[in-house]
Amino acid sequence: MKVLHAGNMANLGYVICRHLRKTGLDVELLIEKNPPKGSDPLRFDPTLNNQYPDWISFFDKSKSSWKLDVIRKMREKKYDLIHAYVEFPIFAYFSGKPFLAHTQGSDFREMAQSKTLRGFLLRRAYRKAKAVLFFQPDHLPLFSKLKLYNGIFIAPLWDTTFFRAYSNKANNKKFTIFHPANLEFRLKGNDKLIKGYAEFVKNYPESNLIIVDRGIDSHKIHEMVKNLSIEDKVEFIDGPLNASQLLKYYNQSDVIADQFVLGALGSIGWETFSCKKPLLAFANEKQYRDVYGESPPVVNAFSSKDICISLTKLTNNEFRKEIGNKGYEWLTKYHSPVLFTEKIMKIYNCFKQKQTSQRLKSINNMV
Template identity: 25%
Template structure:
């Protein structure tokens, strides 16, 4: 067995390649990174990223085949960066006692329902995650009000507000319209609904606290069609309430304006976003999710709900999205956004905002210093020169 090489931080939790994206951002600052994935994770394909890796080498992505192999990998790292507590899952059936092991310092990145739901469950996995949250050196949380509520409920004080890095490509804008649009929709405004169809009708467990509330969007969209709006919707067949969603659409008599697609991988999602004018996310959580950031990074208008007070903790200015929460508000916004050129201009502003707040990655410098301090490696950073995209 080959001895793992030493590194400043071991990153675990693929989450649509966020492990590799944050490894690239940290590597640029001179933090040596290893990314660990299980055999069940999809093989990393560099073509699935909108950027070229210039500082992190994909040869440092390690596929872990056993608990013993992962344990050796952990002990070669000065710190661990884990998404949603994923580090415990690498230990299989031993996961409930992992937090009792002598692990390197842990920095945990909360991803959403892991903190707002799982951490509050009266289950073994909930108990395990609560132990990890308290054992962690720091927990990085996003600008979601329900995450803040969970922090209060759990009485956590080891948390950080750091904006996650995202891989945001350069987008060519022509005459106010994104050059990334793949198809001509003959004037119809195309909505893409890629998020889980989930409003608590089917998955009603007592642990549920966050929903997409996209039933409100479907009702509003059907109302807009009845009112004469020239719109159509590409909708992914995913989420616990997808069967009920089909029933709603079929009963409306306007099923011809909906195009169902199967679930897609990250590369497939990018292609779908390019076909849309507006990308629809959620109307309950109150914060930007990965789908919204991905769409804004492709210069697309996003329809979602943002809690302004929570957002102001992270950002100096509100993200330029179509911000709505109720069925009536969604209906009104669909009716107001009938001009595709104006929608494209909103997408351009969204791209500019997300580049300023998530591609420049000023917050990653603080995360890098905290990783160095946690691993007792001093605090000075030594940024690297580009490797040219190896």
């Protein structure tokens, strides 16, 4: 059975294909030519030595025919199944091939809910898909809203061999917070972090907040920092960062700050856990219990006041170490490559053995 994975936002498609190929599964990956920095395997995986593997193929968005090119690729006879990420279920829908839709975040949370043509087509594609795979806990209640009954929860695999704890923080006595999240107030709540941090440094002036400078609200963040008179306690670095740069900053920091709006974790959370660092973020504990059985060990904060209080707690070395270790344990328990492979093989085997949709759904009765 040959499977084409289409799409690579945040390198999820690459990570999954790389691992599945190691287990012997016949999978290939289709991605954009000259991909965005945050979705480029070459920036993510230093072992590639600046050369794409031969199991990755490309479509060219600079060509007017790129959408048809994607559909033609999916229609190639050698592929038995399409595993489509984000908006690519739309293309898989028009390919006529059996396909899985794999949601990642705003595609299901916002795009599929919109009244746009793309939103309409994505909803149609989800209904046609053999299954809609999801891992964000806040997606669960959206299935009933969209009248979808083919959802399967599958926690993404995570390989801890690259993102790892390899040293103590840099020779710096300052309490260091690293904030690599995209600067977009609506989705990340970066403004809450700045306000909370400004209160925190009144009592802990020997602190430093490192912000990766990328996103539509970058200028607003700079203005906030200036207006709150904390310019000497904030450091901006150009982004996005590649994987090696992220690894360095994770290990040199005391605390990693993610998002304070959505209530769901993504790659920043998993990278933090993998490096055994404490994560300051907002996680919807009830929704996590509904899909995982327990909430992740984050230092939970939603408001700027919460952030200030949490940062104060995190000045304690033993508390940081405890939270960091618990995060690593949670990651290896629920995001194990072995667990992911077992579940995805069960799903693929349903197609290989031409089993019914009811059998496919029985793999997981979450939705």
